[in-house]
Amino acid sequence: MVELAARRGVHTLGLSDHDTIAGLPEAFDAGARLGVTVVPGVEFSTRHEYDRHFVGIHILGYFFDPRHPALQEVVRQVQAARVEQKVRQIEKLQSLGFDISVEEVFAHLSGVPGRPHIAAVLMARYPGRFASVQQVFDEYLGVGKQAHVGRTFALTVAEAVALIREAGGLPVLAHPAAYGPQVDVSLLVRNAVSVGVEGVEVYYPYPRLKDGGRAVAQIEAMARRYRLWMTGGSDFHGRPNDPASLGEMGMATSAFESLRTGWVRR
Numbered sequence: 001m002v003e004l005a006a007r008r009g010v011h012t013l014g015l016s017d018h019d020t021i022a023g024l025p026e027a028f029d030a031g032a033r034l035g036v037t038v039v040p041g042v043e044f045s046t047r048h049e050y051d052r053h054f055v056g057i058h059i060l061g062y063f064f065d066p067r068h069p070a071l072q073e074v075v076r077q078v079q080a081a082r083v084e085q086k087v088r089q090i091e092k093l094q095s096l097g098f099d100i101s102v103e104e105v106f107a108h109l110s111g112v113p114g115r116p117h118i119a120a121v122l123m124a125r126y127p128g129r130f131a132s133v134q135q136v137f138d139e140y141l142g143v144g145k146q147a148h149v150g151r152t153f154a155l156t157v158a159e160a161v162a163l164i165r166e167a168g169g170l171p172v173l174a175h176p177a178a179y180g181p182q183v184d185v186s187l188l189v190r191n192a193v194s195v196g197v198e199g200v201e202v203y204y205p206y207p208r209l210k211d212g213g214r215a216v217a218q219i220e221a222m223a224r225r226y227r228l229w230m231t232g233g234s235d236f237h238g239r240p241n242d243p244a245s246l247g248e249m250g251m252a253t254s255a256f257e258s259l260r261t262g263w264v265r266r
Contacts, residue, residue, distance in 0.1 A: 002030035002038060004246055012256055014233060016041030016060050019078045020112045024066045039260075040066050042164075043174060044078070047154040048143070052191050056143060056179060059160040060201065062231065063263055064169025071167040074155070079112050081153035086113040092147040093118070093140065099125060115141045116237070158195035165196065170263050172199035172231050177206055177215035185215070189222045203232025205249045229259055 001023075005013045013036055015027045021042050031038035042061045046054060064071065090102050105121050106113060119136035122129075130136050140147040155163065161171040173192040176185050189200060200223050206215040223230045236246040251259070 001246070002027050002034060002036050006034040006036050008246060010036065010246065010250075012037045012039065012253075014039040014041040014062060014231075016043045016062070016233070017111060018043050018058075018114060019045060019075065019082055021066050021071070021075055022111065040064055040169075042075070044155055044160040044163075046157045046160055047151075049156060052157070052195075053184065053187055054157050054191065055183075057157055057188070057192075058174035059155075059157060059164070059197070060172040060174045060199075060231070061160075061164035061167070061169040062172065062199075063260070064164055064167035068167035071163060074163055077153050078155070081151045082112050082114075085149055085151045086115070086118065088149040089115070089118060089141065089147050092149060093122070096140075096146060098122065156195075157192060157197075161196040165198075170199050170229060171197050172201055172229070173197045174201050175204045175206075175235065176200060176219060178204065178235075185218060186222065189219070189226065189228075193226045193228070197228070199229035199231050201232060202230040203249055203251055205234060229263065230255070231259065 001015065002013060013027075013031070015023060015038055017023055019042070021040070024038070024040050027038045030036070039062055042064070044059045044061070046057050046059055048055045066072075086105070087102055090100055090105060093100050100118070100121055105117050109117065115137065116133050118141060119130070119133040122136050122140075123131075123133070137145075139145065142148060164171040173189060176183075176188050176192075179188070192200075200219060202216060202219045202223055204216075206213070220230065222228070230251075232249055232251040234246055234248040234250065236248070
């Protein structure tokens with residue numbers, strides 16, 4: 001990832017993998033070698049909290065200490081629950097008649113397993129049946145679908161925020177306008193602020209979404225209203241046919257420096 005960033009002229013990269021920080025030491029080393037500043041990051045998938053309208057919400061953390069013992073322990077627990085969940089989802093798909101195995105899904109992983117890895121195997125095995133990862137999600141792996149299984153352990157939004165802050169980091173509400181048209185973005189941001197979120201991801205490839213340009217303006221206004229730090233990123237996952245492109249979206253150098261120095265001084 002860092003090598004790709006260097007080739008594309010990206011000089012500052014926030015590495016915020018889902019529910020893991022395992023890639024950070026290698027990224028730091030690569031950044032030092034290639035002249036890319038790597039910001040420690042993580043993106044926690046949180047527990048559904050329907051009373052707060054937190055459903056499928058992601059919380060980003062930046063600038064934390066990756067060696068913090070509490071953070072490392074919680075990440076270990078989250079990873080274990082994530083693996084268990086994916087095994088059970090694969091078993092559900094098997095019970096529905098799909099020819100798929102745990103070994104096949106896990107064979108080429110370089111990190112923690114996710115639903116896209118399951119979807120990729122289904123697409124390869126059934127090319128005439130599934131045309132995209134999103135189709136697999138919509139029909140089988142999405143919340144409430146036949147093969148979806150919840151996790152036995154997941155953080156609430158408040159717990160994710162508290163953990164990031166304990167490790168010295170900045171807790172950020174990820175892409176608030178990308179959770180679907182059913183989500184009231186204003187309500188989501190307000191509820192996130194109420195549990196301690198201190199930043200919001202404003203600069204994101206919302207233009208791929210309907211009314212994406214309007215979303216950026218709306219979130220910028222809310223960030224100013226609640227005095228939140230503004231962050232940005234491309235949401236690049238590195239998968240084949242990934243709709244996001246590394247370096248597609250981000251922050252101006254001056255904006256990032258204001259964020260970095262402002263956060264360090266607080």
